[in-house]
Structures are given as C-alpha cells and as structure tokens.
Amino acid sequence: MEQVQVALLGLGTVGTGVWKMLVSNQDVIARRTGRFFNIQTILVRDLKKKRKVSGIEHLLTNDFEDVMKKDVQVIIEAMGGIEPARTYIKRAIEKGCHVITANKELMAVHGVELERLAGQNGVQLFYEASVGGGIPVIGTLQHFLKANRIHKISGILNGTTNYILTQMDLYHRDFSEALKDAQEKGYAEADPTADVEGHDPVRKLAILIRLVFDVHIPVEEIPCKGITDVTAAELQCARSLGYAVKLLAQAEQYGENGPISCSVHPTLLPLSHPLASVHDVYNAIHIEGDQIQDLTLVGQGAGEQPTASAVVEDLCNLERLPSAKLLPSVEPLLFSAGENSCTRFVFVQTDEPLSDRELPALKDRWEALGVSLKQWHLSVENGESRLGLLVTGWEKALEEVALSKLGAEIKRLVIRPVVTVNALSAGEEVKSEVGVVSN
Numbered sequence: 001m002e003q004v005q006v007a008l009l010g011l012g013t014v015g016t017g018v019w020k021m022l023v024s025n026q027d028v029i030a031r032r033t034g035r036f037f038n039i040q041t042i043l044v045r046d047l048k049k050k051r052k053v054s055g056i057e058h059l060l061t062n063d064f065e066d067v068m069k070k071d072v073q074v075i076i077e078a079m080g081g082i083e084p085a086r087t088y089i090k091r092a093i094e095k096g097c098h099v100i101t102a103n104k105e106l107m108a109v110h111g112v113e114l115e116r117l118a119g120q121n122g123v124q125l126f127y128e129a130s131v132g133g134g135i136p137v138i139g140t141l142q143h144f145l146k147a148n149r150i151h152k153i154s155g156i157l158n159g160t161t162n163y164i165l166t167q168m169d170l171y172h173r174d175f176s177e178a179l180k181d182a183q184e185k186g187y188a189e190a191d192p193t194a195d196v197e198g199h200d201p202v203r204k205l206a207i208l209i210r211l212v213f214d215v216h217i218p219v220e221e222i223p224c225k226g227i228t229d230v231t232a233a234e235l236q237c238a239r240s241l242g243y244a245v246k247l248l249a250q251a252e253q254y255g256e257n258g259p260i261s262c263s264v265h266p267t268l269l270p271l272s273h274p275l276a277s278v279h280d281v282y283n284a285i286h287i288e289g290d291q292i293q294d295l296t297l298v299g300q301g302a303g304e305q306p307t308a309s310a311v312v313e314d315l316c317n318l319e320r321l322p323s324a325k326l327l328p329s330v331e332p333l334l335f336s337a338g339e340n341s342c343t344r345f346v347f348v349q350t351d352e353p354l355s356d357r358e359l360p361a362l363k364d365r366w367e368a369l370g371v372s373l374k375q376w377h378l379s380v381e382n383g384e385s386r387l388g389l390l391v392t393g394w395e396k397a398l399e400e401v402a403l404s405k406l407g408a409e410i411k412r413l414v415i416r417p418v419v420t421v422n423a424l425s426a427g428e429e430v431k432s433e434v435g436v437v438s439n
C-alpha cells in the first residue's frame, strides 16, 4: 500500500472532519485508491484548546516552520482567511507539495496567482470544498463540462443564510437564534458577517465565474446584499404571494466574451421554482450550457462532514485528475444581475391603516407611470399595515414618485428582485391580478 504523507493546517470544523473521515473511511479509500493518507502534523493556533478528536496531541504544532521541516507530499489548508494562509500555501507549492484548500476567500482573490504558481511548480492545487460544501461543483465544471459553452450559473451558495432564512420562514424562529444555531452546527464562518452580509457567496460566485467564463472579477465589483434586513413579516408576505425569499447568486454572460451580469441578492423565487424548495443548509447550483441545456446540483453546502467529504475526495483525486488549464483572462463588462429585469417585490410597512379598497386606485396611478401592479398582499398586525406588491416596469428613477402615490407615511421599505414566472413578464397576459388580503 502506497503511503502519502499529509500535513493539515487547521483543526476546526473542516480540519476535524477531514481527520475523522480519513480514520472512518480509511478502508474504502485504500480499496479505491491503493493509498493510505497519513497525517504527519497538524498546525493550529492554540495548542491548549480542547479538541474534538483524541490521539492527535503529539501531531499538533503552532509553528508553520515545523510543518515545513516534515517530509510531506500534500498540504491541506483548512484555516481560513487570506494571511497567513496565502503565504503558507505559496511556500508549500514552492517546496513541491500538492495543496488542497477549502478557503474561498483566498481562492476568490488570489486563485489565479496560486494556480499559476502551482502550474509552474508542477503540483496540483485543488479547492473543491471552497464552493457548495459537499457538492462536487468545481470538479464538474473543470472536468465534466469542459466542452460546453456555459452562459449562466445561478444558485444558493451559502449554507448559513439558507439555514437562517428557512428557520425564519418555515419555523418562525428569529434571526439571531437561527444564526446561533448555524454557528453551533459549524456552518458559519469564523466571523459570520461574511455569511449574513453576503460576502461569502460573493467569493464563491467569483470562483465559479472564473471557472465558467475564464475571467477574474474582483469580489468588490460583484453587487452584493446580505440577509440582515430580511424580516419574518416580509417572508410571510412573500409566501402569501406564492414566493420564497432566497439569497440568490447569479452570473450570466451575453455572448462569447460578452458582458457579464452578476449579483448576490435576497431574491423572490416562485414556490414552483426548483431552488425555492432548497432548504436549511442545502445549497444548489444551476448551470446552463449550450449542450448540457441545464443541470442542477444540490447538496449540503456547509458543515463538518460534507465539507470534509469534498476535501478528502480532492485528496483521492490528486494523481488522477489533470490540473486546471489557466486561460488568458479578458476584461469583462460588468453589470448588476437585477438591472436586466424590472419585476420587483415592494414591501412596505406603515403605521397608517391601509385598505385593499385603495389598491385599484393605486394600480391606476402607477399604471400612468408605466409600473404594472400584478399582485398584492395586505395584512394588518398590531395597528401596522404590511403591504407586499409585485410589480413590473419598476425603475429606480420612478421609485420616489411611485411610493409617494401610496398616500401613507412609510415606516419601512424593502425592494427585492424577483425571478419571474411567465405570467409576470412584462407584456404578457396576467393570469391573476387579484390581491390576496388577510387580517
């Protein structure tokens, strides 16, 4: 049996999962690869911290130079953050080690540099765990969709926020309680701001964009909005109109080397949409290509076991799969995904009593502005009116004047993009204009 010597950087959620899987699935791995992966050393920050696995104490170090002294062929980076992870990975590559990383923040920003360095040094750099947790999306794009022209990729790319939205929407739990739960389950980033503000799915989208469109887009150029302002009232209103709110990542290219629209935004999806029923920690990635047509991958997007699965599969594939080919990158023209559709969910909370009898008049006033009111839902709770409106023809420039026609002082307003069903597309016959009213 061939022995492969491995160093593990990080023994948190992912590192612990990798250790456990290499122990629990050692027989399957050996049978299928003819290899035994031996972890020689584990880098951590705090040597005194209580660990979730035993029998590793003698392997722990908090000095990267100890790792460099070991004769290892592979380094698994599961620490997170840009530095010192970037420096450690570069040093490992320059020493001739293959590298596996789960670090999307690093790969989104420095992926091109690190892949180039790996190529120059004749080693592999695999990062399957960096997008979609246990979903093999990177391998699928790199190895099994090479010959397709992919024009669109969209999906739910963050387990923590999907878990929070599901808990709020279906189980009526509050935001902070659901976030705490996601942290305890090991789904969230060390700093969960990256999850709830949308930076984590933006990083993952940047990695996918590089793989499908061969362009590097700086993460700060991807329009992004997180879920911190999504409330239970809004989720209930959207559901009453037949929609679920999901943190949707989207990227679409218009023609070969053409402009790219992309964004990460809380978005309304019709309940019949396949992504609307992707709940809890599950992620989903929908790929549209000229030959494959469309393909959706669904699986657990975060957590110890699914993420460890992606890392260990990378380990098993190191010698089997070819390295990714880096293509010359072109400067794309970027615009926000929301800009090419003008269907919106306008959700208003006001202390003034609103009546559904006023809505036909509002519909006429908006019609005159070119805004079409397709569906509404009004509810009154503790003296507060909550009005959800589905509209087409909405434009930023019209916002102020359109909202002034509501005739009520707005306490809170959110406007979300909507993935349309045919009946809502501008110019098409509307099947139902009837508002849904509940008190």
Ligand SMILES: NC(=O)C1=CN([C@@H]2O[C@H](COP(=O)(O)OP(=O)(O)OC[C@H]3O[C@@H](n4cnc5c(N)ncnc54)[C@H](OP(=O)(O)O)[C@@H]3O)[C@@H](O)[C@H]2O)C=CC1
Residues within 6 Å of the ligand: 009, 010, 011, 012, 013, 014, 015, 043, 044, 045, 046, 047, 049, 062, 077, 078, 079, 080, 081, 083, 084, 102, 103, 104, 105, 129, 130, 133, 186, 187, 188, 189, 190, 301, 302, 303, 304, 307
């Ligand atoms: N959790 C998840 O579901 C997923 C995570 N990822 C990514 O995997 C990576 C790891 O995530 P996760 O396991 O959740 O993170 P954790 O915070 O649970 O673990 C991080 C580990 O790295 C160690 N570490 C951090 N910084 C240093 C440093 N400077 N020197 C030495 N050791 C260090 C920590 O040491 P110590 O224990 O001593 O503090 C800890 O063991 C991140 O890039 C994350 O984005 C990817 C997919 C899913």
Ligand SMILES: N[C@@H](CC=O)C(=O)O
Residues within 6 Å of the ligand: 130, 132, 133, 157, 158, 159, 160, 161, 187, 188, 189, 195, 200, 301, 302, 303
């Ligand atoms: N914090 C991330 C972890 C996996 O990438 C998430 O919740 O998706």
